[in-house]
Amino acid sequence: MSPTEVEARVARGWAVTGPILEDLRRRALREMTEDQALEAVLDLLDLATLAPAKAGGSGLVEQQRYFALARR
Structure with a gap:
């Protein structure tokens, strides 16, 4: 198919x-x-108070940190 x-x-x-x-x-x-x-309405309203998940990022900042440590 x-x-x-x-x-x-x-x-x-x-x-x-x-x-x-x-x-x-x-x-x-x-x-x-x-x-x-x-209860359903209160559950929905609770969603508005949740902190958004942090973006994982590309890892570039952490990579640069490792490079800086390696230079020492």
């Missing part, structure tokens, strides 16, 4: 699966109690 055929097959699968998942999501939201909804 070529990559294009695989992509078409996946797209067809999501065309069927997507609406089913959307219905499940909507049903779950409708059936939430007020306490569950409040």
Whole structure:
């Protein structure tokens, strides 16, 4: 099966699966109690206070540090 055929097959699968998942999501939201909804909102708000992950960088600074140590 070529990559294009695989992509078409996946797209067809999501065309069927997507609406089913959307219905499940909507049903779950409708059936939430007020306490569950409040907990979900608070969980989302907690995400805003998380510190973003530091970028790993390219390693250039650390490499330069090793070169400086090697020169000594």
